[in-house]
Amino acid sequence: MVDFTQALGAGTLVGLVYALLGLSIVIIYRASEAFNFAIGEFLVIGSFLFYIFFFDLRIPLLVALPLGLLAAGLVGALVERFAIKPLLGRSPLSMTIITLGLGFFLRGCVQLIFGSHSYSFFLELPDITQEFGDLLFLSDPIWAGILSLSTFGLILFLLFRTRWGLAIRATSENQAKAMAFGIDARFILLIVWAISSACIAVAGIMISNFGALSSMSSIVGLRAIPVVLIGGMDSIVGALVGGIIVGVCESLAGAYIEPMGLVGFKEVAPYLLLLIVLLIRPYGLFGQIRIERV
Amino acid sequence: MKQRAFFVLVCVLSLFLLFSGPLSAKEIKTLSQFPMSGPVGSLPEFGWGFIDGMNWVNNEGGGVNGKKIKWFLEDFRYDPTVEVATFNKYCAEHTPDEFLMATGYITGGLKPLIDKVNKEEKIPWLDGSYSTEIFGDDGGPSKYPYYYSLGATYGAQLKILLKWIKENDKGKGNPKVALVYSPTAWGRDGIPEAKAYAKKKGIDIVAEIEYPYSATSATSECMEIRKAKAQYVIYHGYSGASGCTAIFFKTAKQVLKDVQLTGTHYTTGRMPILVCQDAYDGYVGVATRPFVDAVPRAKTPMDNPMVKMAHEFAKKNRSSEYQKGIQEKDAIKDMFLYMEGLTYALMLQKVLTDADKAGDLSREGVKKALDKMVWDFNGMFGGKKFSYKSHTIPMLQIFKAKVNMVDVEGKKVPTGAVVPITDWINVDEVKW
Numbered sequence: 084m085v086d087f088t089q090a091l092g093a094g095t096l097v098g099l100v101y102a103l104l105g106l107s108i109v110i111i112y113r114a115s116e117a118f119n120f121a122i123g124e125f126l127v128i129g130s131f132l133f134y135i136f137f138f139d140l141r142i143p144l145l146v147a148l149p150l151g152l153l154a155a156g157l158v159g160a161l162v163e164r165f166a167i168k169p170l171l172g173r174s175p176l177s178m179t180i181i182t183l184g185l186g187f188f189l190r191g192c193v194q195l196i197f198g199s200h201s202y203s204f205f206l207e208l209p210d211i212t213q214e215f216g217d218l219l220f221l222s223d224p225i226w227a228g229i230l231s232l233s234t235f236g237l238i239l240f241l242l243f244r245t246r247w248g249l250a251i252r253a254t255s256e257n258q259a260k261a262m263a264f265g266i267d268a269r270f271i272l273l274i275v276w277a278i279s280s281a282c283i284a285v286a287g288i289m290i291s292n293f294g295a296l297s298s299m300s301s302i303v304g305l306r307a308i309p310v311v312l313i314g315g316m317d318s319i320v321g322a323l324v325g326g327i328i329v330g331v332c333e334s335l336a337g338a339y340i341e342p343m344g345l346v347g348f349k350e351v352a353p354y355l356l357l358l359i360v361l362l363i364r365p366y367g368l369f370g371q372i373r374i375e376r377v
Numbered sequence: 378m379k380q381r382a383f384f385v386l387v388c389v390l391s392l393f394l395l396f397s398g399p400l401s402a403k404e405i406k407t408l409s410q411f412p413m414s415g416p417v418g419s420l421p422e423f424g425w426g427f428i429d430g431m432n433w434v435n436n437e438g439g440g441v442n443g444k445k446i447k448w449f450l451e452d453f454r455y456d457p458t459v460e461v462a463t464f465n466k467y468c469a470e471h472t473p474d475e476f477l478m479a480t481g482y483i484t485g486g487l488k489p490l491i492d493k494v495n496k497e498e499k500i501p502w503l504d505g506s507y508s509t510e511i512f513g514d515d516g517g518p519s520k521y522p523y524y525y526s527l528g529a530t531y532g533a534q535l536k537i538l539l540k541w542i543k544e545n546d547k548g549k550g551n552p553k554v555a556l557v558y559s560p561t562a563w564g565r566d567g568i569p570e571a572k573a574y575a576k577k578k579g580i581d582i583v584a585e586i587e588y589p590y591s592a593t594s595a596t597s598e599c600m601e602i603r604k605a606k607a608q609y610v611i612y613h614g615y616s617g618a619s620g621c622t623a624i625f626f627k628t629a630k631q632v633l634k635d636v637q638l639t640g641t642h643y644t645t646g647r648m649p650i651l652v653c654q655d656a657y658d659g660y661v662g663v664a665t666r667p668f669v670d671a672v673p674r675a676k677t678p679m680d681n682p683m684v685k686m687a688h689e690f691a692k693k694n695r696s697s698e699y700q701k702g703i704q705e706k707d708a709i710k711d712m713f714l715y716m717e718g719l720t721y722a723l724m725l726q727k728v729l730t731d732a733d734k735a736g737d738l739s740r741e742g743v744k745k746a747l748d749k750m751v752w753d754f755n756g757m758f759g760g761k762k763f764s765y766k767s768h769t770i771p772m773l774q775i776f777k778a779k780v781n782m783v784d785v786e787g788k789k790v791p792t793g794a795v796v797p798i799t800d801w802i803n804v805d806e807v808k809w
Contacts, residue, residue: 086604093596100593139704141788199415200710201618203652207789212631221596221631290593294624295652302591337597346587347560349597 085217090338091331092220096228098330100286103231104303105310105322106238107282112316113255114275115167117178122283123304124189129155129284130291130300131197134204144206151288152281159280163273171269186301193298201297206288227289234285235323238278242319251275309353313360315370324368329353405441405738407725408449408467409480411718415454422709423482424450426687426718429694434726441729441738448725457485464490468498476500477729477743480721484508484562487524495523501743503724505717507531507642507665507769509567518748518768525747526769527720528665531567533804534641535611536574537663537773540807541799542609542639543578555584555607555636557598557625564614571611574809583607588625590615595625599632607633612640618648618711626656637661645795647672647711650780651703654791658780662795663773666720667757670712671794674699677712678794682756687716720754727752758801771805 104122111119119125133151136142142150166185170177206226213220242248253261254271262268283304287296290303306329314325336352366372411423427450435445449467453460460481467476479494481487482505494502503525509532510516511524529537539554546552554575558564564587575582583605586598602610610633615622622644629638638660645662647670669684671677679685691699691709701708709715731746732738753762758772780793 086600089600090597093594093600097594141786196706198706201620201623201648201652202704203623203654203791205654205789219596219600219632221628223627224594224596291620293593294620294622294627295618297618297620299590300620303593305591306593334594334597338601341586342584342601346585347589350560350589350591 086338087335089218090334092218093224094331094334095327096220096224096330097334098327099228099231099235100289100326101306101310101329102323102326103234103282103286104307105314105326106235106319107279107286108307108311109314109317109319109322110238110242110251110275110282111279112311114251114272115178116175117167117182118316119279120179120182121162121186121189122307123301124186124193125155125159125280125283126287126290126304127193127296127298127301128158128189129280130204130287130296131193131202132158133284133288134202134291134296137206138202138204144208148288152284155284156277156281159276159278160273162280163276167272167276168269171272190298190301193301197298199298201295201299204291204294204296206292208292223292227292230285230289234282238282239319241278247274306353309357312357312367313353315367317371318367318369321367321369328356332356403738404447404475405444405729406447406449406471406476407478407480407729408451408464408476409721409725410451410453410460410463410486411482412455413452415452415456420714421707422711422714423718424452425695425698425709426690426715426720427722428718429690430719430722431725432694433690434722438726441726442733444733446725446729453482453486455483457483457489460486461489465493468493468500473498473500473740477732477738477740478503478725480504480725482506484511484566487511491521495521498740499523499744500740501525501728501747503527503721507534507566509533509570512767512769513567513570518766521768523744524768525765527717527724528642529769529771529773529804531563531613531641532570533567533769533771534663534665534773535567535571535613536809537775537802537804537807538611538639538641538661539571539575539578539580540809541661541663541775542637543580546608548608551579551581552609553581553583553605553607554609554611555586555602555605556582557586557588557602557610557612559614560587560589561614567613577809588621590619590621592621592624595621595628596632598625599628602629602636603632607636609637609639612638612644614641615644616648617644617646618652622649623652623656626653626660630656639663642666645776645778646670646713650778650791650793650795655780655782657778657791658793660778660795661775661798662778663775664795665770665773666713666716667774668776668795668797669716672792674712676792676794681759683716683720683754684712686755687712687719690719691715720757723755761801761803763803764805767805771803773802773804775799775802 132154136150137147208226210222211225212222250266254268258268310325310329314321332352333349337349340348413421413424431448451463478501480503484506507528507530509530512526513530513532542552584602588598640662642664645664649657650672667681698709728746732742747765750765751762774797776795777798778795780791782789
């Protein structure tokens with residue numbers, strides 16, 4: 084029981100970070116029906132921008148964090164302006180494919196500017212490690228869970244309790260109708276990309292704080308794929324649940340299945356689960372079922 | 378008629394003079410390939426060390442008994458297919474009597490070239506691979522006669538660590554060891570040999586964990602090790618600079634407080650001090666080279682002649698890159714890489730010179746020179762000499778990391794080094 088609780092807790096904490104990655108995919112998908120495959124590169128860029136403010140310029144954390152997120156948001160907005168906006172009105176598939184190419188381009192830029200080596204990443208947040216007998220929850224994952232959940236809450240507040248959020252939701256529902264009501268749908272899309280980039284940056288900073296930051300950290304972005312496909316591509320609740328499911332699934336596989344000799348199973352477990360979910364619910368657990376006229 | 382005969386004679390003589398020189402002056406050609414750029418890692422230091430080394434060899438170093446080496450350097454970008462293709466290209470472009478040696482860096486390149494190098498071309502190949510499969514008991518000179526490694530195999534490294542654990546364990550009963558390795562050919566290399574040796578020596582392998590490069594957490598791995606009551610962890614098959622290593626060491630510092638972390642060559646060095654910081658303190662690791670780059674660099678001990686030579690070369694030839702900060706572009710981040718490039722250059726000179734002295738400057742002559750070589754590698758191993766009979770440089774030393782965090786302008790930065798805790802060990806002479 085102790086092992087199970089440990090795996091469940093540790094998996095949930097990491098899962099909350101995955102959920103934030105999932106959310107960043109979902110909000111872009113809802114606004115433009117495009118899948119952002121460059122998520123890993125956004126994660127690395129956002130983390131490096133924060134790194135510059137906090138570690139290089141030595142700005143205090145409480146100032147460096149918003150500055151880093153703002154800069155990450157600006158990168159997202161720039162990408163939207165130059166790579167996504169020209170494709171407006173075309174098939175969402177075009178945008179999705181553009182994000183694939185964008186990923187390669189951004190990866191090259193990161194390696195050119197920051198190199199391929201690792202950067203040490205110690206935020207030195209107050210130690211809130213929790214230990215109850217054999218149960219141990221480390222400080223960094225707890226902070227990651229708290230910050231991810233807070234960011235998730237903030238985004239929900241923005242979407243459901245502000246006029247901007249209303250405009251974003253209206254654009255997500257129907258771009259043409261939103262424009263008819265005087266909403267600048269193009270600007271909304273820019274805002275969505277900026278918010279999404281900032282969310283990814285928060286996740287990136289938390290993940291880097293577990294270990295180190297390098298251009299190779301972009302691989303973590305791939306975790307968002309099972310998260311949104313399990314939860315549902317267009318569901319915010321699905322992103323949260325999907326993130327936790329993926330985190331817990333990895334953790335349980337690591338605790339129970341790998342010791343049985345199936346080493347490396349932890350890596351594939353979320354994808355196996357994804358297959359099962361898709362067989363039963365092709366649109367994910369919380370995804371909207373689409374009925375299209377053929 | 379006389380004029381015509383004279384004209385023909387002059388033409389023939391001119392042609393003879395024109396071509397006789399180059400025909401008789403056979404060139405000495407070598408090919409070296411390093412992973413200097415690419416998505417996996419940007420390690421230009423390899424190439425810089427090699428270039429500076431070869432320039433020295435051909436000038437102040439005296440070449441090969443006065444003859445210059447025509448050396449080729451290629452960046453294979455950590456891609457074995459590039460390494461293989463480049464070698465094939467050079468084989469096609471250069472004749473075997475001139476193209477005498479090749480060097481590579483990874484096992485992934487060695488495997489597809491087994492037949493090409495050892496059966497078709499029969500060209501001596503020096504490699505940075507420590508593969509047990511290629512250079513261990515099941516491979517080695519009898520199976521791959523033209524392959525030579527510049528370091529002891531991972532199998533030997535793991536066994537030396539286990540031997541150290543057995544000899545230094547102060548607990549009651551058998552020492553309990555957890556093996557943590559990457560799910561790659563590199564990570565799995567040497568593990569069967571280590572397990573068999575542990576069994577023979579009375580060491581219990583209580584956990585065996587494949588910990589992936591893409592890990593975002595090491596909590597479940599560390600909890601499993603804690604649950605198994607391991608006293609030692611052997612961490613193998615990772616770069617000391619990778620994010621997953623930092624995650625593992627940071628987590629282990631909190632979860633495995635009483636467990637001794639140990640590891641193989643690539644996690645014993647400068648980069649883990651910088652990336653893992655104080656979580657690396659106390660780590661015990663085995664390495665095939667002397668420690669070459671303390672943090673800060675100025676505190677590197679210079680009592681090893683090879684280390685001293687590498688620093689002097691870098692200061693002289695790459696002063697800007699040598700002085701740059703670790704995070705700056707084009708900095709020499711780890712002198713180990715620079716020294717490694719330099720060691721390749723010195724090894725090429727040594728073996729080609731030996732072959733030339735023996736009067737057989739051919740591929741077979743170079744092979745014979747390598748097989749007969751007894752050398753101290755410019756004092757790299759504390760003056761100890763090694764022979765190439767196992768086709769590996771069989772020298773290993775065990776180090777312990779000492780890391781301190783110091784305050785610099787209000788920011789905590791790591792300082793430290795890995796210091797030797799044993800003498801150099803020749804694994805070919807160890808009674809296992």
